[in-house]
Amino acid sequence: MGADNRLDLFQCPVGVLIGDVEREKFLADQVSQPGIVLTLLQKLEEQRDCLVRFADQREAIGQLLTAERSLKPEGGGFLETATQPVDDLVARGASEARCAAELARECEVVFLCLPSSVEVEAIVYAADGLKAGARPGLVVVDSTTADPDVTRRIAADLSTVEVEMIDAPLGRTPKEAEEGKLSTYVGGNVDVIRRVRPLLECYADTIVETGAIGSGTTCKLVNNFISIGTSAVIAEAIATAAKLGVDLQKLYDVVSAGGANSAMFQMVMPWVLEGDDGKLKGPIRIAAKDLRFYARMAQNAQATAFIAQACSQTYELARILGHSERYMPVLPGILAELNGAPIRALDEAP
Structure with a gap:
């Protein structure tokens, strides 16, 4: 894909579904880029989802959550134990969605950063999960440190509904996260990687393309x-x-x-x-x-x-x-x- 396709991403809705981000911090205003619409899905303690979109489109993918945040399975859903970052985003013009399926319908690119493959499978395959709402052309960027076999299996399954998936786990420390200088190791279709690279560059200054899907996580x-x-x-x-x-x-x-x-x-x-x-x-x-x-x-x-x-x-x-x-x-x-x-x-x- 050419440069024009890459630049188009700066006018598209981008979803971020983050549970436990290990040592990374994601603060929405840290790595701003003009034109990106940021969306965020989080399930709060009262078991509702939160879809965040900035109407002014000035905010970007970036450091959003602290390492203390945790998304824990409970009763077939998830409990989010710390809501302050989401509340802050809502106060800055966010709106809510009911489920991950709605996030998939609203966005062209969805970033996942979850504790493990267990949570990734749950959020993809739930009745109201990402696959249920996915439309052809959606790109899922999975930053979870996951099981590569599970990542490959999910990617193959999503391809049947014309959804592309790449794996892009993160490296480095909270200090680099705050500066937007994480590293990421990206596996998947090279054209898809090229398409989303401007978004990766919002939070990573070292991007290593590692090969086929699952190779980044490997x-x-x-x-x-x-x-x-x-x-x-x-x-x-x-x-x-x-x-x-x-x-x-x-x-x-x-x-x-x-x-x-x-x-x-x-x-x-x-x-x-x-x-x-x-x-x-x-x-x-x-x-x-x-x-x-x-x-x-x-x-x-x-x-x-x-x-x-x-x-x-x-x-x-x-x-x-x-x-x-x-x-x-x-x-x-x-x-x-x-x-x-x-x-x-x-x-x-x-």
């Missing part, structure tokens, strides 16, 4: 296994060092000066030394989910997953022990308590 899961797996290794090493009576400040100095140093180590250690978990605002439940998806993907490909399984079990244990909503840097403290050599109180403020 790359994201491999990336997350490397990063989250590293955090599990670091956590176990620190917990063991604490058990052995090592001065953890001295350990920090040793590791920081050598080849074992890493960005992950530098994000974990502020909690170990000062009780500050804010350098990596990724909940343990999300880390556990990503490792679980990676291990399943590897096993389905008949690839080795020994280390992935060990890291996954570490995070699953932390989740089962009741630490689902704690951020990943607290993992060394959880393991240290299991070792009988606590580093600091888990609830201690920095």
Whole structure:
């Protein structure tokens, strides 16, 4: 498709259905582009949907929700536990829709950013879901860190009703999200990607086209296994060092000066030394989910997953022990308590 088709997107309605966005923030006015109509679907505590459209068309796809937001399955629907960002948008000229089907009817592009493939399937296939309201030509951009097999299956099914789907999971931290400088790894039809690229550029300054549908999520899961797996290794090493009576400040100095140093180590250690978990605002439940998806993907490909399984079990244990909503840097403290050599109180403020 040519440049003219790409520019047409700046006059089309764009839907955003976001549940748990992990560590990303989406504030609607952060990455404004003239001419985009932003729509948002959210299900609130009273089980109603909210469709947000800005009449002045000045707002854009951007950082809309904080990492604390959560969209949780309940009673066949969803409960949204934090409504302030939606309320703010409504106060700025938003209108409401009854369901995801209406969102699909109103929009030409719908972005999904949900906790997992489970929620994606639910919102696509519900009686009042996206597929029920989809019209030919709709593009679904799924930014969920999902199961690639499920993503491919949904995409194939939506193609039967002339709906295009690409996967475009997100990378980087809340800081980059606030600046509109996330990264995204995009899989799918190259013409569709080219068509929606101006929208991706509203919130990402690094866009990697990875291949066929599902390849973006595959790359994201491999990336997350490397990063989250590293955090599990670091956590176990620190917990063991604490058990052995090592001065953890001295350990920090040793590791920081050598080849074992890493960005992950530098994000974990502020909690170990000062009780500050804010350098990596990724909940343990999300880390556990990503490792679980990676291990399943590897096993389905008949690839080795020994280390992935060990890291996954570490995070699953932390989740089962009741630490689902704690951020990943607290993992060394959880393991240290299991070792009988606590580093600091888990609830201690920095």
